[in-house]
Amino acid sequence: MIEKSVLALQRFCFRFRLPILLALLAFTALMAVFAARLHMSAGFDKQLPQDHEYIQTFNQYRDVLFGANRIIVTVEASKGDIWNEKALTRLYDVTQALFFMKGVDRRTVTSLWTPNTRAVQITEEGMKAEDVIGGDVTVKALTPDNIAAIRERTIVGGFIGSLVANDSSSAMVVAELADPDPQTGERLDYFEFSQRLEKELRAAFSDEDIRIRIIGFAKQMGDISEGATSVIEFFALAFLLTTAAVYWYTRSWVLTFLPLACSLVSVVWQFGTITLLGFGLDPLAILVPFLVFAIGVSHGIQQVNYIAKEVINGADGYTAASRSFTGLLVPGTLALITAFVGFATLVLVPIPMIRELAITASVGVAYKIVTNLIMLPVLASYFRFDDAFVLRASKVEHLRNRMMAALGVHIASPRNAAIGTLVCIVLMAVAVWQSQGRHVGHVLPGAPELHDDSRYNRDVEAVVEHYSLGLDLLTVVVETPADGCYRQDVMSHVDRLTWYLANVPGVLSAQSLPTLTKLAASGVNEGNPKWAALPQDELTLGEAVRQVPEGLRLFNADCTLLPVNLYLSDHKASTIEGVVAAVKEFRSKEPFDGVTIRLASGNAGVQAATNEIVEHSELPMMLYVYATILVLVFLVYRDWRAMLACCVPLTLATFLGYWFMKELDIGLTVATLPVMVLAVGIGVDYAFYIYNRLQMHMAHGEDIVTAFKQALREIGVATVFTAVTLSIGVATWSFSALKFQADMGMLLTFMFMMNMIMAITLLPALAVTIDMLIPRRGPVRAPLMAH
């Protein structure tokens, strides 16, 4: 039945090969037009699970809460401290430059030089606030005396640790960005703004004495976008490496051209489709076209391998191509369907970016069925192969066969197989044990998208080290009745929540309107610490509340929003989980009428949501993929031994992958979750190829050891080579400027190689051992997908 339709399709395709190729060419040209319109999108929002409770809180309040639009520039003295004319002058210049930069909210620019930096002193006459650097002091008039006075006022005003480093080695300019622009309503282009920061601040004001550091969400996004532009180079590099590898394998430029060209065609279709679907290409999903390209090449290899073998055996190009078409349509489709299902299951993860990735990847893989299983052999039928190629190829073939035969003898001997199986069991135990306590989320400090030694993360590290600032912020949003900040009971409840959370391990400090109001209450009462409490009556409370600067964003205009800002020691999932649990506990233990405590904003809050989703998605995703594989294997082989022999090595490879992640501090994130799922979906291909041959030879009556030796000889090199090609495509990513791309690249390379090694060593060892322990009763069925 299947065989008949395959033959019919083959006849149809080869009969109308020219119109078909022309139609495909026209389609490619059309898609290329759309593909050219593809744009890069940073897509921060797409990384977030939009339906998650925390993200809804974040989205609702992101424009009114603290930190999202903050930019921090530090002026650092390379030697000594900043209490000298040159450094303070430079601080002035940077303050001015930032003040006049487009996109900066001028009212919010704060440094020692700005008039909103005042030292408050409490005297008998009342509170006396004076500018840290008074209006009478100008850059030109800086003298040792007034520098000393500035320094004293900085200390008295409490600006050490906030505007000046704890060791006075640097000083800070802080500003908020006007995003969207209040006049035009346009959103700020972070990429362009970040480039201006580089040019107008870092380049303009750095020299051998002064170092400029810039951190903030806008800069982070800018640097990520910049890192993502290295895409083209990686693609070019991967293409060259793949070309070289395919040529080494085929020894023919024609056979090198075919898989590469066909794979490129499907990438063009894929890019066109992405544009048509309205998606952009973001740094995370950019791996997908590469992967799809690599999958295409590796399936193309199967085709040219088939064609070459036919040519060596004396067939002409046309016949070889049509035989390859018939021989590989069914197994190729099945393998691609497995990969397709692997990708498609990712749609179930409620994170837009992963969904997008799932869709684009599935589309890409589906296109492969056309480009690699139909277009490639049809195109190949136009080529002729001369005797020189046949001679060259058969020599290489002979050498490879001998190598594989030698390997086969060692692995499939019953004794070695038993040892192999034992090693597998031990390794599995070790891998399961070692992969325990794998990290969820991001582990290292700074922006997780970038490498720890990236300039941005080094700047973050320097600022964290020298200032009493936590950069891992989790904001608990407290919604109150209108004018909640003038109600003592409401404020007191928020105060209690703040104190409760301040006591959670991993929380460095907790800030909220009540905590600052209490300080203000003490301030209006001569600074007496015994007055640092929330006043009972509305009027006095209001007076104290008004002392708290608006810029801290600890309340909104109608006082219905009183956020609690928690600065955490790090953004490890375990730290964030502890805080989240504490908030939930307080919420249920101490309910308060009219007050809603919501999780969570701030970078750590957002991460908490993503971590939860990623962690809860991983197991179901893996189970779906494995279930698909088991079903497919069963359909094809109708044999429980096949299911075991294919899936055990795959599982071992997966756990080795987990172990690898733990050792390399690669956390389970939005970037690595799809990688593990994809790796399983693609990795099973090797098992398919090997087991398929094994089964075929056994169906012909050979014993398992001989069958395996033959299988290895026929497709061993192709399998190894497929893994190498796939790995080349993704391995280049290890050098990416973006950490998550590097993580994805390393992990995927590891998984491909591991799955390949497992398929040619463990799979046969397992199959042999199973047959030794439980001898087969009936004859072996021939596989459905005959190569």
Place this chain on the structure above:
Amino acid sequence: MMKRSLAGACCTLIASCMAATLSVPVLAAGPAAVPAMKARLAAKVPMTGLVRAGDALLALGDYGTVVRSIDHGRSWQQAVVPVNTLLTSAHFIDSQRGWAVGHGGTVLATTDGGLNWVLQQILEDKPVLLSVYFASADVGYAVGAYGSAWRTGDGGRSWSAMTVGEGDDADMHLNQLFATRDGTLFIAAEMGLAFRSEDGGTRWQRLETGVSGSLWSGLEGAGGEVVLLGMSGRVLVSQDRGDSWQVHEDASGQSLTGAVQAADGSLLVVGAGGLVLRGRERFTAEIRADRQNLAAVQRTADGAVVVAGQLGVERLTTDR
């Protein structure tokens, strides 16, 4: 909810029973209050006062926090307190029996050296109470904001208002009430005011301090001299029980919050902005690196000094 109020009732009941046997009267049915939460960082809460209960040392502060140390300030254990408000002052008549006051008219009592406290009273109109002093198990005083002053003759069971200042002085904050060894009462108050009572608080006499800045605390020295501390870095010393004052003014201008006397009669004074003064008539000033506002200082039974302030409580290891 049912369970909680039941538990609350039980607590109150047990507390009353305990109180009855140990003869500290408490409210029969305690007013609803949110108890202080057990906190990992209890000793790091903003502190307002330090008090000795025998050899034990107690610190008190925000969120109804009382911490107690029996190893002279090296480690601290949080006490059980039925309120959540800022506590401002405590006083013990022996190693077991003591009282504490705070915002919202709160009066607390303990009979076990400060490990467990019961809510004894919420004073009328919930005044901000700033200082408490008990002359005996029965007679005690509490003073606070806007001239609020109270006296009890039954160990805190009932309180009656007491008039301290008159006329313009009537609504001044009464910052601290203390007694000399002969039983004379003194009050350090707002705007340079100080008061003295020689009849257990019935009549109060305004003292001429000669300064205008608020006075925040005071104590009697070993030689019978009366010392007052206050704003603008002022230390006022009187050798004649308050009739005349000798004023020392520290150049830092920081407000002084508390003092303790060494065996040699010299003072150790703490204040805002991390100020620490040492000396007798002349003082040497030290400004702590953390610049935190210090609120209180005490000497431990082993002779060390413990300070308390914005950043919690701290034993000074290098001190005399």
